Amino acid sequence: MLSVGQLNRRVGRLLEEGVPMLWVTGEISNFVRASSGHWYFTLKDERAAVRAVMFRGKTAMLDFVPASGDRIDVRARVTLYEPRGDYQLQVESLRRAGQGNLYEQFLAIRARLQQEGLLDASRKLPLPAFAHRVGVITSLGAAALHDVLSALTRRAPHVSIVIYPTAVQGRDAATEIMSALAQAQMRNEVDALLLVRGGGSMEDLWSFNDESLARLIAASRIPIVSGVGHETDFTIADFVADLRAPTPTAAAELVCRPRQEIINDIVGLTDRLSRHQQRMLENYSLRLDRLTGRLVSPAQKIRSDRVRVIHALRQLDSSMNTELAHKKNRVALLNQSLEHAAPQVAHARSRIAAVLARLDRAADRFMNQTQRRFERAHTQFETINPRAVLGRGYAIVYDETGRVQRDPAILQEGQALTVELEKGTQQVRVIPNRS
CATH class of the missing domain: 1.10.287 (Helix Hairpins)
Structure with a gap:
């Protein structure tokens, strides 16, 4: 004879051992977000319902919080809650309903592009060291555009910005993005392109998983930085772009160096050049002194x-x-x-x-x-004989140290000079040119 508790434990083990981890789809009802961080809800469809629990350690891994009425897919183990004898789903992960097919498409597209070498790091273009003009492909109403403009204005006000407006969500978004990208390629007026938008669900970001768009990005002659969604979001555009940024703001920061950093580099290079010039002048001065010592009057x-x-x-x-x-x-x-x-x-x-x-x-x-x-x-x-030249009316001019002077431009007003003529020398002083 078994007690109720023993019976429930046996049934629980049977459920856990006999039913493997599985995916279940349905609609959420009675969603409760407990203060402990655990989620409790009921997963139902038109014919049945089952209780479900998702513990805090698993919920922290999600980038969204579901609500009653949402359709979701859950990956769960079947367990028995012994105190009441009710069986339930212990959820390991969940996603919005329909994302399973989208994710499979995502993986298939990425696999094809990777097989063709479009994801290889060797084909990616380097970003310009000093970007003078940056293009931004996004929606005019997107918060991502405001973030990018703010970051560029703060970080590099010297950089010009060209906006190629396009829809970034919806049925025709991928086509519009490709049109904006083609326009940027044709005009060829920017040093780098930022492809940006804010976060969202996989459906919201799906236009950036379009295969034709990915191939167009891979063929771009202009370096492209992809900043789509949040840090945990990944799209096909991220993989084929020349550089992936976790956020739109980060994309703006990656494409250009801070103005102050550039100024500091210029100051450093100027100092190095000045020191190099000083060393050269000192070396040439030493050579001049040695050569002067070898001269004979x-x-x-x-x-x-x-x-x-x-x-x-x-x-x-x-x-x-x-x-x-x-x-x-x-x-x-x-x-x-x-x-x-x-x-x-x-x-x-x-x-x-x-x-x-x-x-x-x-x-x-x-x-x-x-x-x-x-x-x-x-x-x-x-x-x-140099004296023969003096006989024709020429003269030799010496300064106070006995050096021959050839350039009147370096003489100083009042400077004492010695003029040697054919028949003797004469002491003179420099007077200003009154002409």
């Missing part, structure tokens, strides 16, 4: 060349004297040899005379050649 160059010429003349004079002394020694030796050759004195004297004549002619030729070489060297020296 014209006066010093003239003195050096004059010393070299005098040294060359002295070497030439010494060489001529040495050669003449050598020739004289040979003549003396020949004279001595002639004096010892008595039988041929007259002949020897005649040879000596001839040799002397040849020696005189050779000496004359040597002297003439040497004189011509000296004259050519003197002419070349005078050609490169």
Whole structure:
């Protein structure tokens, strides 16, 4: 013999073990939302009704709260409430009625597009680093448009906005959205497009699951950011777009950088450029100082060349004297040899005379050649002599440090200068140009 409690427990186990988890569709009545967070309601149709409960941990996962009169599909286990002996549905999840078929269509469309590679990250376009003009495809009356405009005005007031109005819900919404997108592609006047609308049920968002629209988005030459619904909402448009944002406001924030952030980057780059220019100026200044140290003033160059010429003349004079002394020694030796050759004195004297004549002619030729070489060297020296330029009326101007000045634009009024002329130098001062 069993007690009532034992009987109910056995029946409960039979129900739980014999009836698997299943989907049940019906209409809600007597909906109660308890303070504990649990939901209690009756699920009914034209012929029957059954009690149902959905505990708080499951209700928190839904993005909507049903009400009496709503038609829903529930996924539930069949259990027995032992104190009363009533069986009930313990609901694990629920959805609005009809969403099961829509969701199956959603999965089928996504699978086809994924198989064709339209969902691959490799084909997605990068967003522009600095967007100057942004297009918004949405309804003029949508709250999403207000959110996007507010975010762009606050975040990037420098960005221009072009609105392509369209319906975002209803039977013809997908066609209108495709028309707006095609118009944006044809006009090609924006750097990026925002496809946005607020949250809603799967039926409300279904136009964004249209396969033709998805293919048009995938083929867009302009980067598209999808911001449809809330963070938990997903549409086919989200998967084929170049970037998915959880909300319309987030889409606006993703498409453009804050103005202040751009200004900060510009200031940072300007500082880096200024430091780089300063380093370059310092390096060139060091090079200029080294090169300046290697320069020789014209006066010093003239003195050096004059010393070299005098040294060359002295070497030439010494060489001529040495050669003449050598020739004289040979003549003396020949004279001595002639004096010892008595039988041929007259002949020897005649040879000596001839040799002397040849020696005189050779000496004359040597002297003439040497004189011509000296004259050519003197002419070349005078050609490169800076003093020759001074003789034609030019002058060399030095500043207080002895540097040659070439540009009158860098001279200061009252600055002391030294002017070197052909026959001497003169101290002067700079006066302002009165012309």
